[in-house]
Amino acid sequence: MNYDAIIIGAGPAGSTAAIQLAQAGQRVMLLEKSRFPREKLCGEFITPECLNVFDRLGVRQRMFDAGAKIIRRFKLFAPDGRSLNLPIEWIADGHSQGISLTRAAMDFVLLERAREAGVDIREGLQVSPRLRQQDGLSFIEGKADGATVERFAASLVIDASGRNGVFSSQIPQAASRFEGSRVFGCKVYLRGIEDLRDLGELYFFRDGYGGLSEVEGDRVNLCFLTTEATLREAKGDRQRLLDLTLRTNPAAKRRLQDAVIDGDWLGAGPIIYGRRRTMPGVLTIGDAAAFIDPFTGSGMLLALSSGELAANVVNRAFVSGERNVETLTRRFDQLHRAKFGWRLRICALLRGLTFHPATRSALVTILSRSQTLMKLAARGTRQRVLSATESS
Numbered sequence: 001m002n003y004d005a006i007i008i009g010a011g012p013a014g015s016t017a018a019i020q021l022a023q024a025g026q027r028v029m030l031l032e033k034s035r036f037p038r039e040k041l042c043g044e045f046i047t048p049e050c051l052n053v054f055d056r057l058g059v060r061q062r063m064f065d066a067g068a069k070i071i072r073r074f075k076l077f078a079p080d081g082r083s084l085n086l087p088i089e090w091i092a093d094g095h096s097q098g099i100s101l102t103r104a105a106m107d108f109v110l111l112e113r114a115r116e117a118g119v120d121i122r123e124g125l126q127v128s129p130r131l132r133q134q135d136g137l138s139f140i141e142g143k144a145d146g147a148t149v150e151r152f153a154a155s156l157v158i159d160a161s162g163r164n165g166v167f168s169s170q171i172p173q174a175a176s177r178f179e180g181s182r183v184f185g186c187k188v189y190l191r192g193i194e195d196l197r198d199l200g201e202l203y204f205f206r207d208g209y210g211g212l213s214e215v216e217g218d219r220v221n222l223c224f225l226t227t228e229a230t231l232r233e234a235k236g237d238r239q240r241l242l243d244l245t246l247r248t249n250p251a252a253k254r255r256l257q258d259a260v261i262d263g264d265w266l267g268a269g270p271i272i273y274g275r276r277r278t279m280p281g282v283l284t285i286g287d288a289a290a291f292i293d294p295f296t297g298s299g300m301l302l303a304l305s306s307g308e309l310a311a312n313v314v315n316r317a318f319v320s321g322e323r324n325v326e327t328l329t330r331r332f333d334q335l336h337r338a339k340f341g342w343r344l345r346i347c348a349l350l351r352g353l354t355f356h357p358a359t360r361s362a363l364v365t366i367l368s369r370s371q372t373l374m375k376l377a378a379r380g381t382r383q384r385v386l387s388a389t390e391s392s
């Protein structure tokens with residue numbers, strides 16, 4: 001069977017696009033290499049604006065049924081332990097709460113919603129980076145559970161396969177290094193941390209930063225970024241890694257003193273920020289199109305919003321009879337830049353300031369003295385600049 005759209009990757013970007021395309025009557029296939037529910041390296045803080053998208057997808061209540069915890073406040077800690085309070089309203093105008101929920105649960109809710117909307121779903125199928133386009137169709141192939149090769153055809157291929165996008169490639173960027181060393185992410189669940197109810201915490205330390213937030217099952221997500229040099233120095237000893245990273249921050253050291261590690265560590269990297277080079281004729285969404293700095297907590301918002309944008313552009317085009325993929329992807333890329341380009345640029349600027357030893361202390365001091373600047377910085381990481389091209 002030929003589909004209207006084949007989507008690669010069932011993260012928030014892919015599932016969102018799949019749900020909204022299927023709801024508009026398109027024949028959609030969603031291909032995912034893992035089997036759900038699956039763990040994912042992520043801070044698992046879901047910003048307030050995501051709840052609006054969940055409403056449109058019909059899954060807000062399901063996220064709470066799955067155990068989502070409400071987050072109303074954020075606290076930022078400078079490397080010396082000084083802290084700043086950041087109410088959620090400063091991050092997102094008109095919203096008083098975000099949520100925290102494991103990716104195993106959140107992504108599973110979205111996948112099940114896609115199934116319910118009529119999307120054909122194949123889990124355990126890894127798509128290969130080969131694409132052939134002929135007679136108005138795109139042909140791709142993948143391996144089912146690493147063995148049998150299967151082939152699929154659709155009018156349009158949407159790449160939602162995350163930071164190492166199957167059909168997008170990295171644009172080398174100096175900012176993906178910290179003091180010359182590549183940056184990696186780590187995540188683990190903790191128990192034994194009290195008083196985190198409705199509070200998210202973000203700690204900056206010598207060569208990175210990390211966050212704590214409560215998730216379902218009485219566990220706390222600890223997720224942090226650090227450098228390859230520090231990972232080497234820790235030599236695989238997890239306690240030593242915490243000593244070299246989070247626990248160099250006196251406030252985090254106090255916070256983690258009774259913490260007990262619950263489960264396995266997840267790690268990935270190197271982390272490359274910013275836009276990726278997309279393949280002509282493939283519509284690319286979520287992290288596969290651009291990776292935004294995790295400390296902004298905006299990655300999932302960008303994934304959900306770009307999934308919605310893609311569904312909107314494709315539905316309109318298909319209704320009007322437009323099936324030329326080059327035209328369609330060009331139109332989408334323009335809108336993606338207009339809608340998210342500003343946010344990516346602000347994040348790159350903040351990243352430069354936050355991670356440069358000479359400016360990070362000054363930045364924390366300035367922000368702690370000016371509520372207006374603090375609000376502007378927080379909103380800049382997520383608010384978009386309205387533009388005439390955004391009407392679609």
Ligand SMILES: Cc1cc2nc3c(=O)[nH]c(=O)nc-3n(C[C@H](O)[C@H](O)[C@H](O)COP(=O)(O)OP(=O)(O)OC[C@H]3O[C@@H](n4cnc5c(N)ncnc54)[C@H](O)[C@@H]3O)c2cc1C
Binds near residue numbers: 013161292
């Ligand atoms: C350390 C860290 C902390 C973060 N913390 C937060 C946070 O607290 N809040 C926040 O909003 N964002 C956070 N993010 C960002 C967030 O995780 C991502 O922005 C988000 O997951 C992007 O969603 P996506 O759907 O684009 O991609 P993904 O969620 O990565 O989903 C891609 C899917 O594609 C599948 N896939 C990949 N390759 C193939 C293939 N070849 N064939 C088939 N399937 C494939 C994968 O298995 C995966 O399920 C963090 C990121 C990192 C690295």
